[in-house]
Amino acid sequence: MLVAKETELRRRYDVRWRLTGVATRRAGWVADPDGLSPLPILTGHWPPPQPCRDVREWLEKARADVLFEASSLDAQTGQPAVEHLKAALELGAHAITANKGPVVHAFRELTALAYEKKKKFLFEATVMDGVPIFSMFPLGLPATELRGFSGVLNSTTNVVLTEIEKGRSFDEAVKRAQALGVAETDPTADLDGWDAALKVAAVAIVLMGVPVKLEQVQRTGIRDLTEEKIRSVRAAGMRYKLVCRAERRGDTVVCTVQPELLLASDPLANLEGTSSAIRFDLDVFSLSIVEHNPGIEATAYGLLADFLRAVQP
Amino acid sequence: MLVAKETELRRRYDVRWRLTGVATRRAGWVADPDGLSPLPILTGHWPPPQPCRDVREWLEKARADVLFEASSLDAQTGQPAVEHLKAALELGAHAITANKGPVVHAFRELTALAYEKKKKFLFEATVMDGVPIFSMFPLGLPATELRGFSGVLNSTTNVVLTEIEKGRSFDEAVKRAQALGVAETDPTADLDGWDAALKVAAVAIVLMGVPVKLEQVQRTGIRDLTEEKIRSVRAAGMRYKLVCRAERRGDTVVCTVQPELLLASDPLANLEGTSSAIRFDLDVFSLSIVEHNPGIEATAYGLLADFLRAVQP
Numbered sequence: 001m002l003v004a005k006e007t008e009l010r011r012r013y014d015v016r017w018r019l020t021g022v023a024t025r026r027a028g029w030v031a032d033p034d035g036l037s038p039l040p041i042l043t044g045h046w047p048p049p050q051p052c053r054d055v056r057e058w059l060e061k062a063r064a065d066v067l068f069e070a071s072s073l074d075a076q077t078g079q080p081a082v083e084h085l086k087a088a089l090e091l092g093a094h095a096i097t098a099n100k101g102p103v104v105h106a107f108r109e110l111t112a113l114a115y116e117k118k119k120k121f122l123f124e125a126t127v128m129d130g131v132p133i134f135s136m137f138p139l140g141l142p143a144t145e146l147r148g149f150s151g152v153l154n155s156t157t158n159v160v161l162t163e164i165e166k167g168r169s170f171d172e173a174v175k176r177a178q179a180l181g182v183a184e185t186d187p188t189a190d191l192d193g194w195d196a197a198l199k200v201a202a203v204a205i206v207l208m209g210v211p212v213k214l215e216q217v218q219r220t221g222i223r224d225l226t227e228e229k230i231r232s233v234r235a236a237g238m239r240y241k242l243v244c245r246a247e248r249r250g251d252t253v254v255c256t257v258q259p260e261l262l263l264a265s266d267p268l269a270n271l272e273g274t275s276s277a278i279r280f281d282l283d284v285f286s287l288s289i290v291e292h293n294p295g296i297e298a299t300a301y302g303l304l305a306d307f308l309r310a311v312q313p
Numbered sequence: 314m315l316v317a318k319e320t321e322l323r324r325r326y327d328v329r330w331r332l333t334g335v336a337t338r339r340a341g342w343v344a345d346p347d348g349l350s351p352l353p354i355l356t357g358h359w360p361p362p363q364p365c366r367d368v369r370e371w372l373e374k375a376r377a378d379v380l381f382e383a384s385s386l387d388a389q390t391g392q393p394a395v396e397h398l399k400a401a402l403e404l405g406a407h408a409i410t411a412n413k414g415p416v417v418h419a420f421r422e423l424t425a426l427a428y429e430k431k432k433k434f435l436f437e438a439t440v441m442d443g444v445p446i447f448s449m450f451p452l453g454l455p456a457t458e459l460r461g462f463s464g465v466l467n468s469t470t471n472v473v474l475t476e477i478e479k480g481r482s483f484d485e486a487v488k489r490a491q492a493l494g495v496a497e498t499d500p501t502a503d504l505d506g507w508d509a510a511l512k513v514a515a516v517a518i519v520l521m522g523v524p525v526k527l528e529q530v531q532r533t534g535i536r537d538l539t540e541e542k543i544r545s546v547r548a549a550g551m552r553y554k555l556v557c558r559a560e561r562r563g564d565t566v567v568c569t570v571q572p573e574l575l576l577a578s579d580p581l582a583n584l585e586g587t588s589s590a591i592r593f594d595l596d597v598f599s600l601s602i603v604e605h606n607p608g609i610e611a612t613a614y615g616l617l618a619d620f621l622r623a624v625q626p
Binding site: 136266267 | 326443457605606608617622
């Protein structure tokens with residue numbers, strides 16, 4: 001995405017970038033403050049890795065101004081993403097993540113650290129990719145009260161339910177989601193609602209200002225829905241979706257994730273494939289945002305948009 | 314809305330306001346730089362009007378810092394709204410409007426004047442009330458290319474088509490829309506697609522950067538749809554909606570407004586009452602925004618949000 005948008009970033013925003021480090025579990029710590037050529041890396045030709053004790057040493061070697069964090073993580077702790085982002089901020093780099101974990105487990109800490117270091121902690125790509133869920137609020141919807149929201153935010157369960165409706169078995173549907181690249185090798189986090197629970201908690205924490213804990217989200221996955229049930233309601237013009245809900249009750253926010261039977265006319269029901277949607281109930285009106293069948297570049301765009309928000313004056 | 318949000322504006326944004334002028338065709342030019350009490354005015358107890366030659370003299374008497382412009386206008390010329398907004402900007406006041414006309418007929422002129430005077434020309438309330446259509450783009454969706462958009466943006470035709478589906482006649486349906494307060498006494502502008510044409514042109518001009526003229530919008534209203542046609546497709550699971558479309562073709566943008574037959578699963582089809590929706594097709598993904606059955610306070614909120622965007626540092 002950085003390569004694809006390079007000319008536009010320079011012409012429209014006067015923003016230039018240099019890739020000074022890349023790290024993955026497989027390729028190790030690669031760093032060069034003079035700049036790495038992105039195209040060989042994109043085609044799998046990696047420069048040799050450097051010995052680094054940890055993410056901090058790698059960031060120092062790369063002299064990073066911005067970190068894009070997209071590591072695999074432990075949903076229960078948010079690690080190692082939280083440590084990566086902390087290291088970046090402590091070293092004076094903007095910390096941008098596609099991981100929900102740090103938002104759910106360390107929002108206050110990372111936000112305070114970013115404020116102290118005059119850097120940005122940004123995470124737009126964590127929910128609905130590059131769709132401006134978090135960025136819309138401060139400037140787009142000032143002086144509103146978010147009373148609650150509901151959404152279909154997990155792609156895997158959406159694909160699985162759609163495939164079962166079409167006649168596939170549960171196992172075939174899961175394999176199909178994996179083939180599409182939306183489900184992990186171990187689809188537990190999606191099917192049991194953990195991914196959706198992280199998302200509902202992240203949105204509630206950031207936009208409703210309440211420190212919801214992951215274990216406070218009432219969570220039911222889709223494994224107990226039978227194929228017959230899913231298909232029979234479809235014939236009656238209804239659909240099951242794994243629905244996230246958050247509702248303010250006094251000082252707290254009640255968060256739930258569970259399969260719900262929706263009318264076909266519900267904007268949350270008409271989601272195919274990797275599409276997702278969220279409905280915000282504000283004091284002044286309700287609005288829904290739908291993302292239509294995004295590909296992986298939509299997540300990359302979310303990170304890029306955060307990059308621009310971080311570096312622009 | 315200013316009264317309802319007064320405490321919040323002060324506490325959350327340190328923004329205070331004083332009402333120094335109100336003008337309507339019926340009540341005349343009311344102005345007092347020391348401040349008018351809004352509550353009597355809201356209950357119909359107007360202070361006596363002052364003799365004023367024009368909007369300029371009234372703004373001067375009121376010593377206005379901000380103008381909220383919501384006069385009735387001529388769709389073909391954008392007047393008198395354009396003159397009101399020009400006068401405000403020339404006198405050093407922010408110009409905020411709920412009128413599409415000035416965006417369609419004088420966007421460049423008013424934007425340039427605002428820039429020169431270091432004031433804001435803002436118009437979020439013109440399309441989908443307070444939903445941040447225009448505000449979302451610069452910061453929420455940076456470095457994107459808007460290739461086109463489609464939407465159901467006119468409430469009156471939406472109400473009329475829904476009422477006909479329910480079994481009412483065309484004339485009864487129009488009366489119902491008038492009773493709901495969404496249709497004007499003369500519903501021509503809505504039924505013949507003028508309101509929708511202004512909206513599609515406004516969005517294309519602002520977000521696609523092309524100076525579309527109102528007469529370039531290919532426009533067909535809903536009068537030629539028969540009641541039988543509207544009801545028969547409904548039974549088949551489809552719906553007619555007055556759909557706005559804009560599509561980039563080289564240097565130009567082709568804009569159309571016409572009744573279209575939509576599948577029930579289309580997010581644009583599932584709109585009842587005053588609801589509206591827009592789908593943006595960007596290079597990185599497509600997203601839709603739906604506003605659910607807003608009331609008149611949603612427009613007021615759009616003006617208030619622009620006020621905050623104008624006065625905040």
